[in-house]
Amino acid sequence: MSAAGGTGAPPVALVAGASSGIGAAVARRLAARGSAVALVGRREAELKEVAESIRAAGGTALPLVLDLAEPGGPADAVAMTTAALGQVGLLVCSAGAIRLAAVHETEERHWERQLRVNLTVPFLLAREVLPGMRERGCGWVVNIGSGVGSEVVPGSGGYGVSKHAVHRLTELIHEENRDRGIRAVTVAPGWVSTRLAARPADLGVPEEEVLDAEDIADTVAWLLDRPARMSVGPLIRVEPSASRAAAGDAMTRHLNRSRAEGAGRAAEENR
Template sequence: MSAVAETTGRPAALVAGASSGIGAAVAGRLAARGHAVALVGRREAELKEVAESIRTGGGTALPLALDLAEPGAPAEAVAATAAALGPVGVLVCSAGAIRLAAIHETEERHWERQVRVNLTVPFLLAREVLPGMRERRHGWIVNIGSGVGSEVVPGSGGYGVSKHAVERLTELVHEENRDLGIRAVTVAPGWVATRLAARPADLGVPEDEVLDAEDIADTVAWLLDRPARMSVGPLVRVEPTASRAAAGDAMTRHLTRARAEGAGPIAKESR
Protein backbone atom coordinates (compact mmCIF):
# COMPACT_ATOMS: atom_id res chain seq x y z
CA MET A 1 0.00 0.00 0.00
CA SER A 2 1.25 3.48 -0.86
CA ALA A 3 1.99 6.10 1.79
CA VAL A 4 -0.96 8.13 0.46
CA ALA A 5 -3.36 5.21 0.87
CA GLU A 6 -2.10 4.56 4.39
CA THR A 7 -2.68 8.22 5.31
CA THR A 8 -6.03 8.83 3.63
CA GLY A 9 -7.54 5.36 3.60
CA ARG A 10 -8.23 5.79 -0.11
CA PRO A 11 -7.05 3.10 -2.54
CA ALA A 12 -4.94 3.91 -5.59
CA ALA A 13 -6.85 4.88 -8.71
CA LEU A 14 -6.06 4.36 -12.38
CA VAL A 15 -7.68 6.68 -14.91
CA ALA A 16 -7.42 5.73 -18.58
CA GLY A 17 -7.68 8.64 -20.99
CA ALA A 18 -6.52 11.11 -18.33
CA SER A 19 -4.74 13.63 -20.55
CA SER A 20 -7.79 15.82 -21.18
CA GLY A 21 -11.54 16.21 -20.92
CA ILE A 22 -13.54 13.90 -18.68
CA GLY A 23 -10.55 11.72 -17.80
CA ALA A 24 -8.47 14.68 -16.62
CA ALA A 25 -11.38 16.08 -14.61
CA VAL A 26 -12.05 12.72 -12.93
CA ALA A 27 -8.36 12.25 -12.15
CA GLY A 28 -8.22 15.67 -10.52
CA ARG A 29 -11.32 14.99 -8.46
CA LEU A 30 -10.03 11.61 -7.27
CA ALA A 31 -6.71 13.16 -6.26
CA ALA A 32 -8.53 15.88 -4.33
CA ARG A 33 -10.39 13.13 -2.47
CA GLY A 34 -7.09 11.62 -1.36
CA HIS A 35 -6.52 8.91 -3.97
CA ALA A 36 -3.07 8.50 -5.44
CA VAL A 37 -3.85 8.54 -9.16
CA ALA A 38 -2.15 6.96 -12.16
CA LEU A 39 -2.81 9.02 -15.28
CA VAL A 40 -2.71 6.87 -18.41
CA GLY A 41 -2.83 8.13 -21.98
CA ARG A 42 -0.87 8.61 -25.18
CA ARG A 43 -0.12 12.33 -24.95
CA GLU A 44 2.82 12.57 -22.56
CA ALA A 45 3.05 16.38 -22.44
CA GLU A 46 -0.63 16.75 -21.54
CA LEU A 47 -0.43 13.97 -18.96
CA LYS A 48 2.45 15.77 -17.29
CA GLU A 49 0.42 18.99 -17.18
CA VAL A 50 -2.48 17.22 -15.49
CA ALA A 51 -0.06 15.54 -13.05
CA GLU A 52 1.59 18.86 -12.20
CA SER A 53 -1.81 20.44 -11.55
CA ILE A 54 -2.67 17.61 -9.17
CA ARG A 55 0.66 17.88 -7.36
CA THR A 56 0.29 21.65 -7.04
CA GLY A 57 -2.97 20.97 -5.22
CA GLY A 58 -1.22 18.60 -2.82
CA GLY A 59 -2.22 15.36 -4.54
CA THR A 60 -0.22 12.40 -5.82
CA ALA A 61 -0.15 11.66 -9.54
CA LEU A 62 1.80 9.21 -11.69
CA PRO A 63 1.74 9.98 -15.43
CA LEU A 64 2.05 6.87 -17.60
CA ALA A 65 2.41 7.59 -21.31
CA LEU A 66 1.02 4.43 -22.91
CA ASP A 67 -1.18 3.61 -25.87
CA LEU A 68 -3.62 1.25 -24.17
CA ALA A 69 -4.73 -0.09 -27.53
CA GLU A 70 -1.31 -1.71 -27.98
CA PRO A 71 -0.88 -5.37 -26.92
CA GLY A 72 0.28 -5.67 -23.32
CA ALA A 73 -0.22 -1.98 -22.48
CA PRO A 74 -3.21 -2.44 -20.10
CA ALA A 75 -1.29 -5.02 -18.06
CA GLU A 76 1.75 -2.73 -18.04
CA ALA A 77 -0.35 0.20 -16.80
CA VAL A 78 -1.85 -1.79 -13.93
CA ALA A 79 1.51 -3.27 -12.93
CA ALA A 80 3.23 0.14 -12.97
CA THR A 81 0.43 1.65 -10.87
CA ALA A 82 0.61 -1.14 -8.31
CA ALA A 83 4.40 -0.86 -8.06
CA ALA A 84 4.37 2.90 -7.52
CA LEU A 85 1.07 3.63 -5.77
CA GLY A 86 -0.34 0.35 -4.49
CA PRO A 87 -3.04 -2.02 -5.78
CA VAL A 88 -5.67 -0.44 -8.01
CA GLY A 89 -8.87 -0.02 -6.01
CA VAL A 90 -10.60 2.40 -8.40
CA LEU A 91 -10.48 1.96 -12.18
CA VAL A 92 -11.96 4.64 -14.43
CA CYS A 93 -11.96 4.02 -18.19
CA SER A 94 -12.40 7.30 -20.05
CA ALA A 95 -10.27 6.67 -23.14
CA GLY A 96 -12.34 7.02 -26.27
CA ALA A 97 -12.21 6.88 -30.06
CA ILE A 98 -15.02 8.15 -32.26
CA ARG A 99 -15.55 8.07 -36.00
CA LEU A 100 -19.09 8.95 -36.95
CA ALA A 101 -20.31 7.37 -40.16
CA ALA A 102 -23.12 5.24 -41.49
CA ILE A 103 -22.42 1.51 -41.33
CA HIS A 104 -21.99 1.22 -45.11
CA GLU A 105 -19.45 4.06 -45.00
CA THR A 106 -17.41 2.62 -42.12
CA GLU A 107 -14.05 1.14 -42.99
CA GLU A 108 -13.04 -2.07 -41.24
CA ARG A 109 -9.93 -0.49 -39.70
CA HIS A 110 -11.96 2.36 -38.24
CA TRP A 111 -14.52 -0.08 -36.82
CA GLU A 112 -11.78 -2.17 -35.23
CA ARG A 113 -10.06 0.88 -33.77
CA GLN A 114 -13.21 2.07 -32.03
CA VAL A 115 -14.07 -1.37 -30.69
CA ARG A 116 -10.48 -1.79 -29.46
CA VAL A 117 -10.31 1.54 -27.63
CA ASN A 118 -13.91 1.83 -26.42
CA LEU A 119 -14.61 -1.80 -25.48
CA THR A 120 -11.57 -4.08 -25.51
CA VAL A 121 -9.36 -1.74 -23.47
CA PRO A 122 -11.93 -1.49 -20.63
CA PHE A 123 -12.25 -5.30 -20.73
CA LEU A 124 -8.48 -5.81 -20.53
CA LEU A 125 -8.08 -3.31 -17.70
CA ALA A 126 -10.96 -4.87 -15.76
CA ARG A 127 -9.46 -8.32 -16.26
CA GLU A 128 -6.18 -7.06 -14.78
CA VAL A 129 -7.61 -5.39 -11.67
CA LEU A 130 -10.46 -7.77 -10.79
CA PRO A 131 -8.41 -10.61 -9.24
CA GLY A 132 -6.90 -8.24 -6.67
CA MET A 133 -10.21 -6.52 -6.01
CA ARG A 134 -11.88 -9.88 -5.49
CA GLU A 135 -9.16 -10.94 -3.07
CA ARG A 136 -9.47 -7.68 -1.11
CA ARG A 137 -13.29 -7.78 -1.44
CA HIS A 138 -13.51 -4.16 -2.44
CA GLY A 139 -13.22 -2.11 -5.60
CA TRP A 140 -14.83 0.23 -8.09
CA ILE A 141 -14.84 -0.02 -11.88
CA VAL A 142 -16.32 2.99 -13.66
CA ASN A 143 -16.60 3.00 -17.44
CA ILE A 144 -17.38 6.27 -19.17
CA GLY A 145 -19.97 5.40 -21.79
CA SER A 146 -22.20 7.68 -23.83
CA GLY A 147 -25.85 8.60 -24.06
CA VAL A 148 -25.54 7.42 -27.66
CA GLY A 149 -24.85 3.92 -26.35
CA SER A 150 -28.42 3.74 -25.07
CA GLU A 151 -30.03 5.12 -28.23
CA VAL A 152 -30.11 4.15 -31.89
CA VAL A 153 -28.58 7.18 -33.60
CA PRO A 154 -28.09 6.76 -37.37
CA GLY A 155 -24.49 7.58 -38.23
CA SER A 156 -23.07 6.76 -34.81
CA GLY A 157 -21.44 3.69 -36.36
CA GLY A 158 -18.79 1.81 -34.41
CA TYR A 159 -18.86 4.41 -31.67
CA GLY A 160 -22.51 3.80 -30.83
CA VAL A 161 -22.10 0.03 -31.04
CA SER A 162 -18.99 -0.07 -28.84
CA LYS A 163 -20.50 2.25 -26.24
CA HIS A 164 -23.61 0.09 -26.10
CA ALA A 165 -21.44 -3.00 -25.69
CA VAL A 166 -19.46 -1.46 -22.83
CA GLU A 167 -22.74 -1.12 -20.93
CA ARG A 168 -23.21 -4.89 -21.14
CA LEU A 169 -19.58 -5.47 -20.16
CA THR A 170 -20.16 -3.34 -17.06
CA GLU A 171 -23.35 -5.23 -16.23
CA LEU A 172 -21.46 -8.52 -16.38
CA VAL A 173 -18.67 -7.24 -14.15
CA HIS A 174 -21.28 -5.97 -11.70
CA GLU A 175 -23.25 -9.21 -11.53
CA GLU A 176 -20.19 -11.45 -11.33
CA ASN A 177 -18.60 -9.46 -8.49
CA ARG A 178 -21.32 -7.68 -6.51
CA ASP A 179 -21.21 -10.21 -3.66
CA LEU A 180 -17.48 -9.61 -3.30
CA GLY A 181 -17.75 -5.91 -2.49
CA ILE A 182 -17.00 -4.74 -6.03
CA ARG A 183 -19.24 -2.26 -7.79
CA ALA A 184 -19.20 -1.55 -11.52
CA VAL A 185 -21.02 1.35 -13.17
CA THR A 186 -21.20 2.86 -16.63
CA VAL A 187 -21.58 6.63 -16.44
CA ALA A 188 -23.15 7.56 -19.77
CA PRO A 189 -22.94 11.31 -20.38
CA GLY A 190 -24.94 13.24 -22.87
CA TRP A 191 -23.39 16.21 -24.63
CA VAL A 192 -20.24 17.26 -22.78
CA ALA A 193 -18.10 20.18 -23.93
CA THR A 194 -14.84 18.33 -24.70
CA ARG A 195 -12.59 18.01 -27.75
CA LEU A 196 -14.51 14.88 -28.78
CA ALA A 197 -17.84 16.68 -29.04
CA ALA A 198 -19.38 19.21 -31.39
CA ARG A 199 -19.00 22.85 -30.40
CA PRO A 200 -22.28 24.17 -28.97
CA ALA A 201 -22.02 27.39 -30.99
CA ASP A 202 -21.92 25.39 -34.23
CA LEU A 203 -25.34 23.91 -33.45
CA GLY A 204 -26.92 27.06 -32.04
CA VAL A 205 -26.89 25.87 -28.41
CA PRO A 206 -25.71 28.13 -25.57
CA GLU A 207 -22.52 26.90 -23.92
CA ASP A 208 -24.12 26.90 -20.47
CA GLU A 209 -26.77 24.37 -21.56
CA VAL A 210 -24.14 21.71 -22.31
CA LEU A 211 -22.48 19.60 -19.62
CA ASP A 212 -18.82 20.08 -18.80
CA ALA A 213 -16.21 17.57 -17.71
CA GLU A 214 -16.51 18.59 -14.06
CA ASP A 215 -20.17 17.51 -14.09
CA ILE A 216 -19.05 13.98 -14.90
CA ALA A 217 -16.28 14.13 -12.29
CA ASP A 218 -18.94 15.18 -9.75
CA THR A 219 -21.01 12.14 -10.72
CA VAL A 220 -18.09 9.74 -10.30
CA ALA A 221 -17.23 11.24 -6.89
CA TRP A 222 -20.88 10.91 -5.82
CA LEU A 223 -20.90 7.24 -6.82
CA LEU A 224 -17.75 6.51 -4.84
CA ASP A 225 -19.31 8.10 -1.77
CA ARG A 226 -22.28 5.70 -1.74
CA PRO A 227 -22.25 3.33 1.26
CA ALA A 228 -21.13 -0.26 0.66
CA ARG A 229 -24.70 -1.52 1.05
CA MET A 230 -25.90 0.60 -1.90
CA SER A 231 -25.69 -0.32 -5.56
CA VAL A 232 -26.33 2.40 -8.15
CA GLY A 233 -26.62 1.57 -11.81
CA PRO A 234 -24.97 -0.33 -13.36
CA LEU A 235 -25.98 2.33 -15.91
CA VAL A 236 -26.14 5.97 -14.83
CA ARG A 237 -27.15 8.46 -17.53
CA VAL A 238 -26.21 12.11 -17.11
CA GLU A 239 -27.88 14.39 -19.64
CA PRO A 240 -28.22 18.15 -20.06
CA THR A 241 -31.57 19.46 -18.87
CA ALA A 242 -32.32 21.24 -22.17
CA SER A 243 -33.84 18.92 -24.77
CA ARG A 244 -31.96 20.68 -27.59
CA ALA A 245 -28.71 19.59 -25.91
CA ALA A 246 -29.71 15.89 -25.73
CA ALA A 247 -26.99 13.55 -26.96
CA GLY A 248 -28.85 11.80 -29.76
CA ASP A 249 -30.40 14.95 -31.21
CA ALA A 250 -27.09 16.81 -30.98
CA MET A 251 -25.21 14.05 -32.78
CA THR A 252 -27.84 13.87 -35.51
CA ARG A 253 -27.63 17.63 -36.11
CA HIS A 254 -23.83 17.47 -36.01
CA LEU A 255 -23.79 14.77 -38.70
CA THR A 256 -26.37 16.58 -40.82
CA ARG A 257 -24.31 19.76 -40.67
CA ALA A 258 -21.08 17.95 -41.56
CA ARG A 259 -22.69 16.24 -44.56
CA ALA A 260 -24.18 19.52 -45.78
CA GLU A 261 -20.69 21.01 -45.73
CA GLY A 262 -19.30 18.03 -47.63
CA ALA A 263 -17.20 16.72 -44.76
CA GLY A 264 -16.27 13.06 -44.59
CA PRO A 265 -16.59 10.82 -41.51
CA ILE A 266 -15.92 12.69 -38.27
CA ALA A 267 -12.96 11.16 -36.42
CA LYS A 268 -11.50 12.04 -33.02
CA GLU A 269 -9.67 10.29 -30.20
CA SER A 270 -9.21 11.15 -26.55
CA ARG A 271 -6.54 8.89 -25.08
Protein backbone atom coordinates in the same frame (compact mmCIF):
# COMPACT_ATOMS: atom_id res chain seq x y z
CA MET B 1 -13.90 6.98 1.16
CA SER B 2 -12.92 3.37 0.59
CA ALA B 3 -12.80 1.32 -2.58
CA ALA B 4 -16.30 0.05 -1.88
CA GLY B 5 -17.80 3.18 -0.44
CA GLY B 6 -16.86 2.55 3.19
CA THR B 7 -14.67 4.58 5.52
CA GLY B 8 -11.16 3.25 4.91
CA ALA B 9 -8.23 4.89 3.15
CA PRO B 10 -8.86 6.24 -0.36
CA PRO B 11 -8.04 3.62 -2.98
CA VAL B 12 -5.23 3.84 -5.51
CA ALA B 13 -6.87 4.94 -8.75
CA LEU B 14 -5.98 4.28 -12.37
CA VAL B 15 -7.64 6.65 -14.84
CA ALA B 16 -7.43 5.72 -18.52
CA GLY B 17 -7.72 8.67 -20.87
CA ALA B 18 -6.58 11.16 -18.25
CA SER B 19 -4.85 13.72 -20.46
CA SER B 20 -7.93 15.87 -21.11
CA GLY B 21 -11.69 16.17 -20.85
CA ILE B 22 -13.66 13.88 -18.57
CA GLY B 23 -10.65 11.72 -17.68
CA ALA B 24 -8.58 14.71 -16.55
CA ALA B 25 -11.46 16.13 -14.51
CA VAL B 26 -12.10 12.78 -12.80
CA ALA B 27 -8.39 12.30 -12.08
CA ARG B 28 -8.14 15.71 -10.43
CA ARG B 29 -11.25 15.06 -8.36
CA LEU B 30 -10.02 11.67 -7.16
CA ALA B 31 -6.64 13.12 -6.20
CA ALA B 32 -8.37 15.92 -4.29
CA ARG B 33 -10.27 13.22 -2.39
CA GLY B 34 -7.01 11.58 -1.33
CA SER B 35 -6.40 8.89 -3.92
CA ALA B 36 -2.96 8.40 -5.43
CA VAL B 37 -3.79 8.51 -9.13
CA ALA B 38 -2.10 6.92 -12.14
CA LEU B 39 -2.84 8.99 -15.24
CA VAL B 40 -2.74 6.97 -18.45
CA GLY B 41 -2.82 8.47 -21.94
CA ARG B 42 -0.96 8.97 -25.20
CA ARG B 43 -0.38 12.74 -25.14
CA GLU B 44 2.69 13.24 -22.96
CA ALA B 45 2.64 17.03 -22.61
CA GLU B 46 -1.02 17.17 -21.62
CA LEU B 47 -0.69 14.20 -19.29
CA LYS B 48 2.22 15.85 -17.48
CA GLU B 49 0.24 19.08 -17.22
CA VAL B 50 -2.61 17.28 -15.47
CA ALA B 51 -0.13 15.53 -13.16
CA GLU B 52 1.54 18.84 -12.29
CA SER B 53 -1.82 20.43 -11.45
CA ILE B 54 -2.59 17.53 -9.10
CA ARG B 55 0.79 17.78 -7.38
CA ALA B 56 0.46 21.56 -7.07
CA ALA B 57 -2.76 20.98 -5.14
CA GLY B 58 -1.00 18.54 -2.81
CA GLY B 59 -2.03 15.30 -4.49
CA THR B 60 -0.14 12.29 -5.81
CA ALA B 61 -0.05 11.67 -9.55
CA LEU B 62 1.83 9.19 -11.72
CA PRO B 63 1.72 10.02 -15.45
CA LEU B 64 2.03 6.94 -17.66
CA VAL B 65 2.43 7.67 -21.36
CA LEU B 66 0.97 4.56 -22.98
CA ASP B 67 -1.25 3.64 -25.89
CA LEU B 68 -3.70 1.29 -24.23
CA ALA B 69 -4.88 0.05 -27.61
CA GLU B 70 -1.48 -1.50 -28.27
CA PRO B 71 -0.91 -5.16 -27.30
CA GLY B 72 0.17 -5.35 -23.66
CA GLY B 73 -0.74 -1.73 -22.94
CA PRO B 74 -3.42 -2.39 -20.28
CA ALA B 75 -1.28 -4.98 -18.49
CA ASP B 76 1.68 -2.58 -18.50
CA ALA B 77 -0.45 0.24 -17.11
CA VAL B 78 -1.68 -1.86 -14.18
CA ALA B 79 1.76 -3.31 -13.47
CA MET B 80 3.43 0.13 -13.46
CA THR B 81 0.70 1.57 -11.24
CA THR B 82 0.97 -1.30 -8.76
CA ALA B 83 4.76 -1.03 -8.62
CA ALA B 84 4.73 2.72 -7.97
CA LEU B 85 1.52 3.34 -5.99
CA GLY B 86 0.12 0.02 -4.82
CA GLN B 87 -2.71 -2.23 -5.95
CA VAL B 88 -5.46 -0.57 -7.96
CA GLY B 89 -8.68 -0.21 -5.98
CA LEU B 90 -10.46 2.12 -8.38
CA LEU B 91 -10.40 1.80 -12.16
CA VAL B 92 -11.87 4.57 -14.32
CA CYS B 93 -11.98 3.98 -18.08
CA SER B 94 -12.46 7.28 -19.88
CA ALA B 95 -10.32 6.77 -22.98
CA GLY B 96 -12.44 7.05 -26.10
CA ALA B 97 -12.35 7.00 -29.88
CA ILE B 98 -15.14 8.33 -32.09
CA ARG B 99 -15.68 8.40 -35.83
CA LEU B 100 -19.21 9.23 -36.93
CA ALA B 101 -20.51 7.53 -40.06
CA ALA B 102 -23.38 5.42 -41.31
CA VAL B 103 -22.64 1.71 -41.29
CA HIS B 104 -22.18 1.53 -45.06
CA GLU B 105 -19.73 4.45 -44.90
CA THR B 106 -17.64 3.11 -42.01
CA GLU B 107 -14.13 1.98 -42.84
CA GLU B 108 -13.01 -1.26 -41.23
CA ARG B 109 -9.98 0.38 -39.60
CA HIS B 110 -12.19 3.01 -37.95
CA TRP B 111 -14.62 0.33 -36.75
CA GLU B 112 -11.79 -1.76 -35.29
CA ARG B 113 -10.16 1.22 -33.59
CA GLN B 114 -13.37 2.29 -31.87
CA LEU B 115 -14.17 -1.20 -30.62
CA ARG B 116 -10.58 -1.63 -29.44
CA VAL B 117 -10.40 1.64 -27.49
CA ASN B 118 -13.99 1.88 -26.27
CA LEU B 119 -14.67 -1.77 -25.42
CA THR B 120 -11.64 -4.06 -25.50
CA VAL B 121 -9.40 -1.72 -23.47
CA PRO B 122 -11.94 -1.48 -20.58
CA PHE B 123 -12.28 -5.29 -20.68
CA LEU B 124 -8.51 -5.83 -20.55
CA LEU B 125 -8.03 -3.30 -17.74
CA ALA B 126 -10.84 -4.83 -15.71
CA ARG B 127 -9.41 -8.30 -16.26
CA GLU B 128 -6.11 -7.09 -14.81
CA VAL B 129 -7.50 -5.45 -11.66
CA LEU B 130 -10.43 -7.70 -10.75
CA PRO B 131 -8.48 -10.64 -9.30
CA GLY B 132 -6.81 -8.37 -6.73
CA MET B 133 -10.08 -6.61 -5.92
CA ARG B 134 -11.79 -9.96 -5.42
CA GLU B 135 -9.00 -11.12 -3.13
CA ARG B 136 -9.22 -7.95 -1.04
CA GLY B 137 -13.04 -7.89 -1.05
CA CYS B 138 -13.41 -4.32 -2.32
CA GLY B 139 -13.01 -2.19 -5.41
CA TRP B 140 -14.63 0.00 -8.02
CA VAL B 141 -14.77 -0.27 -11.81
CA VAL B 142 -16.20 2.89 -13.40
CA ASN B 143 -16.61 3.00 -17.17
CA ILE B 144 -17.43 6.25 -18.93
CA GLY B 145 -20.05 5.25 -21.45
CA SER B 146 -22.39 7.42 -23.49
CA GLY B 147 -26.08 8.18 -23.69
CA VAL B 148 -25.73 7.26 -27.36
CA GLY B 149 -25.02 3.71 -26.22
CA SER B 150 -28.61 3.48 -24.97
CA GLU B 151 -30.22 4.89 -28.12
CA VAL B 152 -30.27 4.06 -31.81
CA VAL B 153 -28.67 7.14 -33.34
CA PRO B 154 -28.19 7.01 -37.12
CA GLY B 155 -24.58 7.74 -37.96
CA SER B 156 -23.19 6.82 -34.54
CA GLY B 157 -21.49 3.82 -36.17
CA GLY B 158 -18.81 1.98 -34.24
CA TYR B 159 -18.98 4.52 -31.42
CA GLY B 160 -22.62 3.80 -30.63
CA VAL B 161 -22.11 0.04 -30.92
CA SER B 162 -19.02 -0.01 -28.71
CA LYS B 163 -20.61 2.17 -26.04
CA HIS B 164 -23.71 -0.04 -26.00
CA ALA B 165 -21.45 -3.05 -25.55
CA VAL B 166 -19.45 -1.46 -22.73
CA HIS B 167 -22.71 -0.90 -20.86
CA ARG B 168 -23.31 -4.67 -20.98
CA LEU B 169 -19.70 -5.37 -20.01
CA THR B 170 -20.20 -3.26 -16.89
CA GLU B 171 -23.41 -5.12 -16.05
CA LEU B 172 -21.55 -8.42 -16.29
CA ILE B 173 -18.73 -7.20 -14.04
CA HIS B 174 -21.30 -5.93 -11.55
CA GLU B 175 -23.26 -9.18 -11.39
CA GLU B 176 -20.16 -11.38 -11.21
CA ASN B 177 -18.57 -9.37 -8.38
CA ARG B 178 -21.29 -7.64 -6.37
CA ASP B 179 -21.08 -10.24 -3.58
CA ARG B 180 -17.31 -9.76 -3.39
CA GLY B 181 -17.55 -6.10 -2.32
CA ILE B 182 -16.86 -4.76 -5.83
CA ARG B 183 -19.02 -2.14 -7.53
CA ALA B 184 -19.12 -1.69 -11.30
CA VAL B 185 -20.94 1.29 -12.82
CA THR B 186 -21.15 2.92 -16.22
CA VAL B 187 -21.61 6.67 -16.12
CA ALA B 188 -23.22 7.46 -19.48
CA PRO B 189 -23.13 11.18 -20.22
CA GLY B 190 -25.09 13.02 -22.83
CA TRP B 191 -23.53 15.95 -24.63
CA VAL B 192 -20.38 17.04 -22.77
CA SER B 193 -18.27 19.95 -23.96
CA THR B 194 -14.97 18.21 -24.76
CA ARG B 195 -12.68 18.00 -27.77
CA LEU B 196 -14.41 14.80 -28.90
CA ALA B 197 -17.83 16.43 -29.10
CA ALA B 198 -19.41 18.94 -31.46
CA ARG B 199 -19.02 22.57 -30.44
CA PRO B 200 -22.33 23.88 -29.07
CA ALA B 201 -22.00 27.16 -31.00
CA ASP B 202 -21.79 25.25 -34.29
CA LEU B 203 -25.22 23.75 -33.65
CA GLY B 204 -26.87 26.84 -32.21
CA VAL B 205 -26.89 25.63 -28.62
CA PRO B 206 -25.74 27.89 -25.74
CA GLU B 207 -22.58 26.58 -24.08
CA GLU B 208 -24.19 26.75 -20.64
CA GLU B 209 -26.86 24.22 -21.66
CA VAL B 210 -24.28 21.51 -22.38
CA LEU B 211 -22.63 19.43 -19.66
CA ASP B 212 -18.98 19.97 -18.80
CA ALA B 213 -16.34 17.52 -17.62
CA GLU B 214 -16.72 18.63 -14.00
CA ASP B 215 -20.35 17.48 -14.03
CA ILE B 216 -19.16 13.95 -14.75
CA ALA B 217 -16.42 14.18 -12.12
CA ASP B 218 -19.12 15.24 -9.65
CA THR B 219 -21.15 12.17 -10.58
CA VAL B 220 -18.22 9.82 -10.05
CA ALA B 221 -17.48 11.41 -6.66
CA TRP B 222 -21.14 11.00 -5.67
CA LEU B 223 -21.01 7.32 -6.61
CA LEU B 224 -17.96 6.70 -4.47
CA ASP B 225 -19.67 8.23 -1.46
CA ARG B 226 -22.58 5.76 -1.49
CA PRO B 227 -22.49 3.31 1.44
CA ALA B 228 -21.30 -0.22 0.77
CA ARG B 229 -24.83 -1.58 1.29
CA MET B 230 -26.14 0.51 -1.62
CA SER B 231 -25.97 -0.54 -5.28
CA VAL B 232 -26.38 2.28 -7.79
CA GLY B 233 -26.58 1.58 -11.48
CA PRO B 234 -24.93 -0.33 -13.04
CA LEU B 235 -25.92 2.27 -15.67
CA ILE B 236 -26.29 5.92 -14.73
CA ARG B 237 -27.27 8.39 -17.43
CA VAL B 238 -26.36 12.05 -16.99
CA GLU B 239 -28.05 14.31 -19.52
CA PRO B 240 -28.38 18.05 -20.16
CA SER B 241 -31.74 19.40 -19.02
CA ALA B 242 -32.49 21.20 -22.28
CA SER B 243 -34.00 19.03 -25.02
CA ARG B 244 -32.07 20.92 -27.71
CA ALA B 245 -28.85 19.72 -26.05
CA ALA B 246 -29.84 16.04 -26.35
CA ALA B 247 -26.80 14.03 -27.44
CA GLY B 248 -28.45 11.88 -30.09
CA ASP B 249 -30.03 14.81 -31.89
CA ALA B 250 -26.80 16.82 -31.63
CA MET B 251 -24.78 13.93 -33.07
CA THR B 252 -27.14 13.58 -36.04
CA ARG B 253 -27.08 17.31 -36.75
CA HIS B 254 -23.29 17.38 -36.45
CA LEU B 255 -22.93 14.50 -38.89
CA ASN B 256 -25.36 16.08 -41.38
CA ARG B 257 -23.50 19.38 -41.10
CA SER B 258 -20.15 17.67 -41.71
CA ARG B 259 -21.56 15.87 -44.75
CA ALA B 260 -22.92 19.11 -46.20
CA GLU B 261 -19.62 20.88 -45.67
CA GLY B 262 -17.76 17.96 -47.22
CA ALA B 263 -20.04 18.00 -50.26
CA GLY B 264 -19.55 21.74 -50.56
CA ARG B 265 -15.77 21.39 -50.47
CA ALA B 266 -15.90 18.61 -53.08
CA ALA B 267 -18.01 20.78 -55.36
CA GLU B 268 -15.53 23.61 -55.05
CA GLU B 269 -12.61 21.30 -55.83
CA ASN B 270 -14.36 19.90 -58.90
CA ARG B 271 -15.13 23.26 -60.48
